[in-house]
Amino acid sequence: MLNIKNEVLARAYLVALGLVLVTFAIFLRMFQISVRDAAKWEAKADSLYVKWVDAPSQRGNILADDGSLLATSLPFFDIHFDPKAEGLTDRIFNNQAVDSLGWLLSTFVDRQKSPGAYASWLRELRTPDSKARYVLIAKELPYAKAMQIKKFPIFREGRKAGFILEQTNRRERPFRLLAQRTIGYTREGAMPVGLEGAFNGVLEGREGKQLVVRVSGDVYLPVSDLAEIEPEAGDDIVTTLDINIQDVAENSLLKACQTHNADHGCAIVMEVKTGKIRAIANIGKTEEGEWWETYNYAVGERVEPGSMFKLATFMAMMEEGKLAALDISVPVYRGKRNFHGEELEDAHQHGLDRMSAKQVFAQSSNVGTATLVEQAFGANPPAFYDQLVKFGLDKVTDIEIGGEDPPFIKDPRAEKWKWSGTTLPWMSIGYELLITPLQMLVFYNAVANNGRMMKPWLVQRTERYGEVIKEFQPTVVNRSIASETTIRKAKELLKEVVQSGTASSIRSEHFSMAGKTGTTQLNYHHFQAGAGIGHQASFCGFFPADNPVYSCIVVISEPRSGGYHGAEVAAPVFKEIAERCYSMKAELQTPVNAGKKKSLQAAFMPNGDAGSMYELKKALDWLGMNYKYPGENGSDWSVLIAANDSARLEKRSVSNSSVPSVVGMGLKDALYLLENRNCRVKVVGVGKVRRQSLEPGTVARGTTCILYLE
Numbered sequence: 231m232l233n234i235k236n237e238v239l240a241r242a243y244l245v246a247l248g249l250v251l252v253t254f255a256i257f258l259r260m261f262q263i264s265v266r267d268a269a270k271w272e273a274k275a276d277s278l279y280v281k282w283v284d285a286p287s288q289r290g291n292i293l294a295d296d297g298s299l300l301a302t303s304l305p306f307f308d309i310h311f312d313p314k315a316e317g318l319t320d321r322i323f324n325n326q327a328v329d330s331l332g333w334l335l336s337t338f339v340d341r342q343k344s345p346g347a348y349a350s351w352l353r354e355l356r357t358p359d360s361k362a363r364y365v366l367i368a369k370e371l372p373y374a375k376a377m378q379i380k381k382f383p384i385f386r387e388g389r390k391a392g393f394i395l396e397q398t399n400r401r402e403r404p405f406r407l408l409a410q411r412t413i414g415y416t417r418e419g420a421m422p423v424g425l426e427g428a429f430n431g432v433l434e435g436r437e438g439k440q441l442v443v444r445v446s447g448d449v450y451l452p453v454s455d456l457a458e459i460e461p462e463a464g465d466d467i468v469t470t471l472d473i474n475i476q477d478v479a480e481n482s483l484l485k486a487c488q489t490h491n492a493d494h495g496c497a498i499v500m501e502v503k504t505g506k507i508r509a510i511a512n513i514g515k516t517e518e519g520e521w522w523e524t525y526n527y528a529v530g531e532r533v534e535p536g537s538m539f540k541l542a543t544f545m546a547m548m549e550e551g552k553l554a555a556l557d558i559s560v561p562v563y564r565g566k567r568n569f570h571g572e573e574l575e576d577a578h579q580h581g582l583d584r585m586s587a588k589q590v591f592a593q594s595s596n597v598g599t600a601t602l603v604e605q606a607f608g609a610n611p612p613a614f615y616d617q618l619v620k621f622g623l624d625k626v627t628d629i630e631i632g633g634e635d636p637p638f639i640k641d642p643r644a645e646k647w648k649w650s651g652t653t654l655p656w657m658s659i660g661y662e663l664l665i666t667p668l669q670m671l672v673f674y675n676a677v678a679n680n681g682r683m684m685k686p687w688l689v690q691r692t693e694r695y696g697e698v699i700k701e702f703q704p705t706v707v708n709r710s711i712a713s714e715t716t717i718r719k720a721k722e723l724l725k726e727v728v729q730s731g732t733a734s735s736i737r738s739e740h741f742s743m744a745g746k747t748g749t750t751q752l753n754y755h756h757f758q759a760g761a762g763i764g765h766q767a768s769f770c771g772f773f774p775a776d777n778p779v780y781s782c783i784v785v786i787s788e789p790r791s792g793g794y795h796g797a798e799v800a801a802p803v804f805k806e807i808a809e810r811c812y813s814m815k816a817e818l819q820t821p822v823n824a825g826k827k828k829s830l831q832a833a834f835m836p837n838g839d840a841g842s843m844y845e846l847k848k849a850l851d852w853l854g855m856n857y858k859y860p861g862e863n864g865s866d867w868s869v870l871i872a873a874n875d876s877a878r879l880e881k882r883s884v885s886n887s888s889v890p891s892v893v894g895m896g897l898k899d900a901l902y903l904l905e906n907r908n909c910r911v912k913v914v915g916v917g918k919v920r921r922q923s924l925e926p927g928t929v930a931r932g933t934t935c936i937l938y939l940e
Contacts, residue, residue: 292467313356330382331385465694497807529634553587565578566597570655577596683708765789770782774812850877867890909933910933914937
């Protein structure tokens with residue numbers, strides 16, 4: 231019995247010892263968790279139930295040269311509802327409030343859902359079985375509407391009653407299509423495009439931090455409406471784009487692409503002296519057949535420039551001393567000649583045996599150009615390539631936006647390029663090489679700028695709340711791409727193209743233009759005609775020709791109707807852009823008193839314009855015009871009379887009761903005078919008053935006077 235008793239006791243002691251050891255282990259583990267590793271487990275708990283998330287910043291604006299908004303971020307608001315919020319008591323969530331809220335949501339948020347359906351849905355969300363905590367009420371609301379909903383029953387109690395208001399930002403372009411591809415975008419999972427991508431670091435600002443808490447259903451709710459660490463808004467960028475020139479370029483290009491049923495096209499306007507890009511338009515077709523800015527062809531599409539490249543060819547010959555005079559006679563073989571076994575033809579059959587070098591360029595003779603270049607560089611092709619490099623035609627422009635490919639120009643010394651007997655003559659007329667429209671324009675702009683090559687640029691400064699943060703300046707790439715003599719002759723050639731050459735149809739009586747047409751065969755095999763041939767029409771030049779302010783290039787690819795030559799497809803677009811710029815920009819116009827020492831000729835002066843004596847005098851003083859003035863006494867109204875080379879202001883008597891003479895006045899002054907005399911007015915036309923239906927002196931009260939404006 232003793233042995234059995236001892237055995238039982240031993241077992242009891244072992245069990246007790248085990249329990250003590252287990253208890254000790256539990257307490258030891260509790261000590262480790264609650265004391266030694268407390269920070270670790272608290273952090274893990276926080277990561278599971280409370281965490282920080284990024285609060286997006288307000289993206290900076292993209293502005294045109296005059297401050298017009300090209301891209302901006304507008305605030306929109308998402309509204310969520312937490313039906314299990316701690317502060318949402320049954321007293322707040324009563325039947326009357328729910329019914330009212332349901333009616334308001336049906337009226338102002340979603341009319342497709344009835345008030346009863348909304349109320350039933352809200353009650354269902356409050357049932358114990360429901361696990362809904364973060365329910366979407368409305369998405370992307372404007373501020374005014376979000377604030378209106380915030381005043382609804384239940385929602386007016388704020389976050390404690392489950393109302394959750396979250397701000398989101400949406401990128402908007404007020405002018406929509408205008409410069410869309412140049413402005414660009416940044417999207418998650420996609421390569422950044424345009425200025426949005428190139429200046430993303432400036433525009434995006436700095437994200438803030440917001441605390442969110444996890445609730446049932448693995449949903450995270452914001453702890454408060456505001457971010458704990460406020461985001462920092464991005465800076466604005468001010469571009470060089472002129473909104474008016476951009477609008478003209480896009481509309482002119484779009485009209486041409488539609489008229490000629492083209493595949494796509496681009497146009498660029500550049501300021502000659504500074505290199506500022508004033509407009510950059512791209513038009514292409516979407517898969518649905520709509521016209522849109524589908525790709526930045528101006529910067530990213532390398533093309534064979536065709537006859538536009540002949541300017542570089544002629545300048546290379548001049549620089550090498552191989553073309554001393556533009557009046558030398560050049561054989562053109564009636565527009566057809568065989569070069570190393572391949573036949574080359576002129577675009578237009580002229581039947582001439584010879585032309586002057588200037589005519590060869592102006593009439594864009596392929597045969598004449600190739601003949602000249604064979605004579606100049608046939609024995610030394612590397613010299614031709616070296617001149618092209620000197621002109622900078624082998625370099626990228628390094629414009630701020632991405633997507634630019636380097637030019638492709640064959641070097642006869644490089645083994646990797648296949649150089650044949652036909653390469654030199656074909657290169658001379660713009661084939662067997664690739665260059666983007668912008669790279670071509672930079673070269674032409676350098677010629678317009680007396681040989682000084684400027685870097686094209688799109689952003690002139692960054693700003694923060696209107697204060698300049700960083701300012702960019704014009705960059706000179708090459709102070710002189712060619713000699714003064716070569717530049718002068720090059721300008722002479724380009725003027726001749728418009729005066730008597732292939733672009734004579736765009737000649738203007740108001741101002742001079744200079745440039746070169748180009749017609750490229752896209753799928754040619756050494757000019758052998760055949761079915762399915764596509765073309766590219768182009769024109770590059772500058773205006774006014776004698777004192778260039780802007781350079782411009784237009785390239786339209788695969789026109790299918792209404793012609794395909796550069797002269798009939800691209801040159802008219804250039805002309806329209808130039809004429810619209812001329813009408814908008816005072817710096818392009820020649821002063822009417824140019825060359826006159828003192829006064830203006832009467833033929834160029836306004837005659838018979840009438841209005842306020844004070845306003846007319848102020849305008850004449852601002853213009854710096856000499857005129858005779860009758861003095862302050864007498865009438866407040868006056869008429870401007872021009873005679874010979876002088877001007878004078880004459881007083882116009884105006885009765886307080888009868889119909890006055892308003893001929894020559896603007897509509898504002900005419901309405902002021904007539905309506906203040908109780909005379910009704912009808913207006914026909916626009917402009918200034920050239921005729922009125924009632925004679926001056928007629929009783930004004932109760933009568934009707936028709937004003938004819940021109």
